[in-house]
Amino acid sequence: MGESATDLGFVAAPSGVLVLGMGGWIDFWQKTDKPLSARATEAARAGGGHIRDHLAEAVAVAAAADRPLPVRATSRPGPFYGRPTIAVLEVGLGLPWTGTVDVAIGDLPVDRCGMVLGDARALDSFTGSGDEAGNGLADLSYWGLHARAACEVFGGTPIGRAYDGGPRGWQDLPLAHAQELAHRLEAWIEDHAHGRGLMVAVDAHTDHHLARRAGRDHPLLAGSVEVAGCAVLGIDWDQGDHSMRHRGQRAYGQVYPVTLTGDASGRAVLRWTIPPYEGANGELHPQG
Template identity: 60%
Template sequence: MSETFVDLGSVNAPSGVLVLGMAGWIDHWRELGRPLSERARTAASAGGGHLREWLCEAVAVPAAADRPLAVRASTSPSPFDGEPVIATLEVALGLPWPETVDRSAPIRLGDLPVDRCGMVVGDAVALDAWRGINDEPADGLADVFYWGLYEDDAYARFGGERTAQYGVDGPHGWLDLPLVEAAARETELTAWCDRLHGKGLMVAVEGHTDYHRFRRAGWHHPLRVGAIEVGGCQVLGIEWDQGDHSTRHRGERDAGQVYPVTIEADEAGGTVMRWTIPPYDSADEDW
């Protein structure tokens, strides 16, 4: 039976090199000696390849530089809660399949784990500018959230709005605060809880890094996909449900939880990159 795909949006790759990588580690490539774009360009010049150093992993492929590249996915039920999760991620590369290459068999480039922090699809050069989890936000803004046993008491004292996330009401908080104001809110909430209760309230300040922005952009998408601009290019980020990740992808590469990335010919004779996560089978569990 053929797969049914849904559109996730598009990315652009003006450098001519597209990357699928682990969101939690994109910003670490530049700390390991060579920028991601240089490594990706070398891999793409050979037709595509897998990049890995330390905990950083990605796949890089050549792509058309002059047009949007459509991204779509098929889904399968999560073993965690039965909700749809990505089974096949496919990116149209905007290039014809080489006439000299057999189109009947996929070309395997390597494999990737599902990063607990999510995955990113985007232009290799643009991703050199990626601001990761611990980076400073470019816009100087942050979101503040609080939750826990005394959340209702804190709301009565401090206010804040609930933000819908992933189909349910999220924690109370404030969006788009200047960093100084966000830090002051965190200090005020924490001091209030310490004074009256000692514990029972969690407070988080999320700066507008690219990592946080793509997660926020995906709050209302059924597959947790968010489009943001990075380095002047449109990039897609895909967050994974933490329950699904823990049930199915825990341990990642160290536990052998990796999935093949291929380039293939589509029905129209174009080239696509595919990352395929086989359907869940409880018989595969090793308890």
């Protein structure tokens, strides 16, 4: 099987600045001395560019403020598990392209917590995994060796893709109830198997969690969430593929080029390219 193209939907950039960044770090910018939108606007005015603070990284470009921006991905089978992985991510920016060659604006690692694509100003209010849920709700999931036995006692339904051994649980619970039920599950596994063989997670309804939840059943784990009135796209990453290929990120040179280019209609496109996996011997890994 070779490469295939998939439409991932649309995002909006009413501020006129679009950001592609590491999903696990988007809320980090709120804690710095200059918000993400200010840094992104500076980069966009300079023709697009890479921004970084500590481990948080993103690229920012100018985009049309008055229309939806289409997002498309070319995928290929992953080199380790055969699941589709992104080879090229493209965003139509809705602006005229006057260049004659592609323009390199930086590079990005693949974040273990996924990537986020959206309006710079909207992302100033993006809530991450450690933030409070805006709606007071949470999802509770559990999995592991003793999940079947736990289900007989507590109930719960499959969450996400249905497969043997996959997580079960409940969605859209009041946060306090989810936490209380998690404590009961943890107490039960302590009595049942000395605390081993069952993992329990409570995920508050942050923007980060809801974006990942929206993409659970998508082949490329892509899902949309509304942030500050704007459609923002979250792209999760297969954890097996990340741990085998992208682990270490920038510190180990696992970064991939981001360019500005033009399409056949003369419109500007943001492109992030992840080349085929190169094995330990320097040869390209077969892609199916």
